[in-house]
Amino acid sequence: MVEFRHKTPLIDQLETGPWTSFVSDIKREHESRMENPKGIDFQFNQDCCDDLLGVLELSYEHGRTHWKHGGIVGVFGYGGGVIGRYCDQPEMFPGVAHFHTMRVNQPMGHFYSTKYLEQIMDLWERRGSGLTNMHGATGDIIFLGTSTPQLEEVFYELTHNIKQDLGGSGSNLRTPSDCMGQSMCEFACYDTQEICYQLTMEYQDELHRPAFPYKFKFKFDGCPNCCVASIARSDISFIGTWRDDIRIDQEAVKAYVGGELKPNAGAHAGRDWGPFDIQKEVIGLCPTQCMSWDGSKLEINTPECTRCMHCINVMPRALRIGLDTGCSLLLGAKSPILDGAQMATLVVPFIKVEPPYDEIKETVIEPIWDWWMEEGKNRERLGELIKRQGMQKVLEVTGFKAIPQMIQEPRSNPYVFWKEDEVPGGFKRDINEFRKYHQR
Amino acid sequence: MVEFRHKTPLIDQLETGPWTSFVSDIKREHESRMENPKGIDFQFNQDCCDDLLGVLELSYEHGRTHWKHGGIVGVFGYGGGVIGRYCDQPEMFPGVAHFHTMRVNQPMGHFYSTKYLEQIMDLWERRGSGLTNMHGATGDIIFLGTSTPQLEEVFYELTHNIKQDLGGSGSNLRTPSDCMGQSMCEFACYDTQEICYQLTMEYQDELHRPAFPYKFKFKFDGCPNCCVASIARSDISFIGTWRDDIRIDQEAVKAYVGGELKPNAGAHAGRDWGPFDIQKEVIGLCPTQCMSWDGSKLEINTPECTRCMHCINVMPRALRIGLDTGCSLLLGAKSPILDGAQMATLVVPFIKVEPPYDEIKETVIEPIWDWWMEEGKNRERLGELIKRQGMQKVLEVTGFKAIPQMIQEPRSNPYVFWKEDEVPGGFKRDINEFRKYHQR
Amino acid sequence: MAFISSGYNPDKPMEDRITDIGPRYYEEFYPPVIKKNKGKWLYHEILEPGIVVHVAESGDELYTIRCGGCRLMSVSHIREIMEIADKYSEGYVRWTTRNNVEFMTDSKDKCMALKADVLARKQPGGCYKFPIGGTGASITNIVHTQGWIHCHTPATDASGTVKVTMDTLFDQWENMKLPAKLRVSMACCLNMCGAVHCSDIAILGYHRKPPLVDHQYLDKMCEIPLAIAACPTAAIKPAKIEFEGKKLNSVSVNEERCMFCGNCYTMCPSMPLADTEGDGIVLMAGGKISNRIDAPKFSKVVVAFIPNEMPRWPTMTATIKKMVDAYSADANKYERLGQWAERIGWEKFFEKCDLEFTHHLIDDFRDPAYYTWRQTTNFKFT
Amino acid sequence: MAFISSGYNPDKPMEDRITDIGPRYYEEFYPPVIKKNKGKWLYHEILEPGIVVHVAESGDELYTIRCGGCRLMSVSHIREIMEIADKYSEGYVRWTTRNNVEFMTDSKDKCMALKADVLARKQPGGCYKFPIGGTGASITNIVHTQGWIHCHTPATDASGTVKVTMDTLFDQWENMKLPAKLRVSMACCLNMCGAVHCSDIAILGYHRKPPLVDHQYLDKMCEIPLAIAACPTAAIKPAKIEFEGKKLNSVSVNEERCMFCGNCYTMCPSMPLADTEGDGIVLMAGGKISNRIDAPKFSKVVVAFIPNEMPRWPTMTATIKKMVDAYSADANKYERLGQWAERIGWEKFFEKCDLEFTHHLIDDFRDPAYYTWRQTTNFKFT
Ligand code: SRM
Ligand code: SRM
Ligand code: SRM
Ligand code: SRM
Ligand code: SF4
Ligand code: SF4
Ligand code: SF4
């Protein structure tokens, strides 16, 4: 029986209930490290998991964290990829006194072979805590906890043996991520994995060497369902869409109406919602009311459709996205610090997504970066800069024409900042000339 | 033939077309003054209308106004009621070189007897330009243009002979105004005229003697149709509403369905909209979907109804407002200067409107004024103060409890400014105590 | 002209003074049928455009004829109204909140006689003196402001732009064939004296040049700190100016920060904004006030600028007509202009109204601007 | 333990260095059926909770089982996943964007065998190692952050609050009986690492006491100007502090202006916020991300504070359950929680969820706060 140095009566209570328990799992890892059947020569404290449980128990007693600010640690030549972390009770918990995390750039779509997993697990078992996050909120594989000297060793083995690089942290491009897209999903309007990979490679320098005012995130959603939540949390959000008609299989529509096919691919099977009612559930919920169903034919008035996905989601066997596909680009999402959260704002309603993605790089990403690097204040996200300098500025730096798709509604204040060259005669006027007609 | 000193070829083009022409009307007044059949001893320039047309023509040539800033003119002891105005080409237009307006507090509901009109017309013909605005945008009778010496004379005659006071201007309570309400309208939930009159009388001092940071407006709408637009343009907007059931006359509903009664009291008679469809036009448009119609009985689920007036407007002979009536109070409407326009914000969902209106005065008007006079900056409207100090401050000064009716949605930022007394243990803490558990 | 005293003695202003008496009590101005039935009305019906009957619980009826009012009214014109009121409506008359004149009678016959009478009254150029209409699903009178008739800050005329617009929309005034009420309002500068900021269509006078600074006089005519404080964008700074060899205290304006609000001019007459080419019209659309079906809405800027084309502003009226026609053709019954625009999407509004979309229409004023941009992929291609 | 070099030479860090190689190319990790059918999928079907089949144009099928993942995963646990993947799914596996593990097989039989196998695997306390569910109209895994496991600014724990919430909502994970998807997210401070700001239900750690100031060390450990600049409300000012007879450079905090954002602490470790009684949970609700039917929405604060009740936060889980139950009982099919709240009105949301409304929930942060207040008389009595 492997021993636990710390009593953990509080967090032990997280070992019951149906949901999988991280406490049980950390204990398991502790046991595995102490038993060490494979005879691994651990390069990081063998008892770190026990101490981690101990720190956590202490936090559960105090209701406060016991981690200190990270110092500046990292690997040579990179400005990101590592988060330094120290325990504020190192004497009590020497096993996690230093406990830095490393961010490993996940493969796109989070697909893995067990062969690859084996390699990185072996590495991390030996040189780190044996604990990970699968995955970090940005998308990286997170190696959770190691010491400063091990950082370079892990990096060396990663790059030399596993051909695998770190991800981003700090004021740089963060590890881009994507939904599974075309790999499995019939709704995908472009190849999210490919563009995610290619842009990650193209901008390695921006990813590893912080030269930005603050962090910058790309996320790729194959369609407006937004399964990687790009619209809520990426400085540039790529969301698949299309320009032509939704493809309709009228026979399949009838099969839904007849009850042979389950609505929404069976998503509502756990409750008896009564028989499927196409009028109420599809036509009636279409936000633009652009659909009609006469009992035998479904019609969609394409120019009115906003491609919200509802009808397609409800009847995936009858309705398919169009063929002229691409993506919308939205800018500036971020979480609330400092001025409140922002959702991304639509700037490019439609753009083709085709390798080598020159149009996207040259007309959007790079002009936007140039502007932000020039004008962005320290720790100012793109979204905040857009708010501060206005959408007009985005149009100026990208050269896009203003179109009503960029807005939900026109301004309700009339405070237009006219530029001098837009107003006949300019701004320079002569008071004496004016006074000829208007006495004081 | 009366002569016109100024040629006015531009504005003469406003004398055609079906709509009534103000140019023709000013010319008519000029003729009347010059002909002067009643032999009036004009106390203000007899030819002022001709000169006014001249100034206007000049503005039509230049595309610019020819009026200067008003100086400080008024009647003794009052801080408002008069707007000073001078022409910037006094030599060309001596008849309107000085052209001050006076605001006369209109009778509530804008009802008049010809006897009363006769008196004020006589007065203004003699002592002013003979031109008026019926009415100013706030509601006053506007006497358009006279000279400084005439101001006191007009005021004296008004008060002594016509028993009629001036209205407001400047940083004070502006002339309150109201919709016709119960005088003619079956939708009125309270007597708009009576409260408008009583509060005007109660706050005469606030109306005539500027002691406020800026202007302050009351407007009284008898129901949510808002025929006096209070919600858009009054610092306190009084809008009638009710708490109980809408009264339904089921027979009349059937008459609408049967086509015997015209929907919306005939408001759509100018076009053939097809036969009335209660399902589509009433039930389907009810914003809360709280109505049902089974072909013979109309039902309304009162707790879900937001009293938006739509169904009542469409079927006024079948539906009537409830019997437990009162008003909602909304605060802070204003036009865009300086920070953008504001619509009024709901603060009191329901309050009874009964003379002598003590609850309204003591729990709302007066505490709000005290706060605004204390905290409002120079030229800061109530709405701007509420924005600057927050709705919480309104609750503090009035003592109202926060209720969800005050908001459209809860805050989406979590930035709650907790007060020290709300947090157990308060804000004072000891760093050394903290450091016992958390090393540096 | 000889000065005739009212009785007021300037040397003793307080003598015999009457103040704080307020307006006359409204009840004395109610026609008898109102006095009797107030608060007891049962229902109303619009008999034809401009003519409404209200029926009381008592069975009494009140017929109202709504006549278009030129808000600027001469004493002579009002005397004519009085004459009509004396003849047909027992000496009572009212004005509506949108400056129309309403004659009230207690019988349909009187009402119809009145109608025939007033429609026959015309001005010399052929304009109606008392056009009838404005009820129900129509366009009623345009509320407006002073313009070049009386104010010092207007960027356009009020009475004139209103006259030409009502001429253009007269058919809609006389007939109730719109999907719903359509309210047009006018304000001659962005102080917006009126409810212009939430009208179905708003005509707004707008300056586009920063203030001229009359350095030579500024310090004499203005309080410099007040002028500086007046500017909402902090575009005004104190400045020492060299003028004819003397250093004068004055101000300088950062032209790039100026949004032409004219607030400085309100505080300081030495900073006029008016300019022939700079000034003109902004058109806004989609506002409403009533709480019917949904909440009141602000109007949105849909045309950033139309030059002042005196005397009849043809571009402005044609643009307004395009909007009214597109709305009339496309909206659902009961749907206000702003509800229609929101339902079809503003991108479709511009398409259907054939209006050009320009960068000026994108909000860039302060933080809330963000909420007017589009944070979704749900849009229509146009 | 003896140091074993990877080959890295600290004296010559650039020797033999490999950088900028990015992630491995994803294609090598695709199972063969995906490699073959990528971009050619026809449709999918949820066979039962947690099990989805995708059918390709070629007729090929891909069966996926979704297993709940504890986002914090040990190497041992991942090795167990690898073992399962090797046994049933040709050595391939993927993680979802919400930290679930998906095993992919090309036949239904393998899929069902896999299901039986993984469901039998339990942790010592009886917890599932691989709970199956999370598809369709259900509650899937909670995305979360570091909490007391690894971060320096949390106001609560992440993994623990998530564990107890998933235990509470387990029935909804296993069954697809909600009106629509319901996404719960967790972030341990308001940096909100994740999409917590637009989740159907969000659990947020929040501080409520202004930073302690460690005057004695502050000037040594922090850059004072950076600490001052970090504060979004300008609550921090430089200050000279008398300490043991010496004058020290430090800062002072205006406690009334502090909104407890912790941004100062991010910049300066001498300003910790953590406090046992001050810290706890904020609950938000009504956000969404997808563009389905309507635009994405921010979550709204619906409970301003719940104390940290370790280890199982019973008040928090009970409150969340109240919301889920009320939503489940009352919303329409396909209606997300926020769409439901907007349809019935937030006043009814509080009534139906039996939550207390307090002044904290009224926005008072900056100008846009105004737009969350009610500017209409349209409301329901509760
Ligand atoms: C590890 C991770 C959370 C997790 O448990 O998964 C994380 C952890 C931290 N985040 Fe984050 N963020 C993580 C994803 C995010 C996301 C989500 C995303 O990227 O999709 C966001 C919200 C999206 C966004 O960028 O707005 C996010 C918004 C922040 C912020 C606020 C940024 C802002 O502009 O509002 C901060 C504060 C800061 O940068 O100072 C922050 C700061 C931090 C720091 C570095 C704390 C700090 O102030 O120094 C945390 C280190 C924790 C630790 O000890 O490991 N983290 N952070 C996520 C990165 C893992 C990965 O690489 O995959
Ligand atoms: C006469 C009138 C317009 C009209 O043609 O009817 C008017 C005329 C003026 N208004 Fe007004 N306002 C008039 C109703 C309004 C309204 C409408 C209302 O009261 O319902 C508003 C919008 C509602 C509101 O109060 O927000 C209004 C908002 C303003 C503002 C902007 C105030 C703000 O807080 O945004 C100003 C600017 C100022 O006060 O300096 C202003 C200022 C002015 C001044 C005094 C110009 C100035 O800066 O000195 C104008 C004098 C014109 C003149 O020469 O006669 N006027 N003003 C209206 C008053 C008549 C009456 O008493 O019945
Ligand atoms: C006379 C007047 C009140 C007064 O005290 O003077 C009045 C009178 C009536 N209004 Fe009004 N409204 C009057 C200004 C308004 C205003 C204010 C404004 O436009 O500045 C509004 C708000 C407009 C807005 O939302 O932008 C207004 C919004 C309504 C509505 C809501 C219409 C809607 O579809 O949103 C109704 C209900 C209806 O028409 O069915 C209404 C209904 C009525 C009724 C039917 C009330 C009744 O039972 O008598 C009256 C006859 C209406 C008609 O014209 O068809 N009244 N009404 C005002 C006439 C102005 C004019 O001369 O044209
Ligand atoms: C596997 C995953 C993508 C990935 O790359 O990993 C995925 C997969 C699918 N999503 Fe998703 N979604 C995934 C995260 C998301 C997210 C992101 C999030 O929650 O953080 C969203 C946005 C949620 C939101 O709006 O707050 C998301 C919103 C949707 C929607 C829109 C649902 C709605 O009612 O608004 C659909 C359409 C549907 O369900 O009919 C959808 C549909 C689908 C489909 C049916 C797509 C397909 O054809 O295969 C997939 C199976 C769905 C299911 O679970 O019933 N997926 N999906 C993610 C699974 C997460 C998990 O482990 O539970
Ligand atoms: S975002 Fe669209 S394409 Fe991507 S996985 Fe989700 S449903 Fe499929
Ligand atoms: S995608 Fe949305 S908008 Fe388009 S037809 Fe389907 S439901 Fe309607
Ligand atoms: S606001 Fe209501 S009560 Fe007043 S006139 Fe209009 S409809 Fe009648």
Ligand code: SF4
């Ligand atoms: S008043 Fe409005 S909310 Fe109430 S029942 Fe009528 S239409 Fe519905």
Ligand code: SF4
């Ligand atoms: S809107 Fe402006 S210009 Fe017109 S009257 Fe009001 S203050 Fe004067």
Ligand code: SF4
């Ligand atoms: S017009 Fe307005 S923005 Fe421009 S300088 Fe004057 S006050 Fe400032």
Ligand code: SF4
């Ligand atoms: S949410 Fe805050 S406390 Fe939690 S991991 Fe992110 S930065 Fe750290």
Ligand code: SF4
């Ligand atoms: S917690 Fe935030 S608001 Fe408070 S002092 Fe620190 S930075 Fe300022």
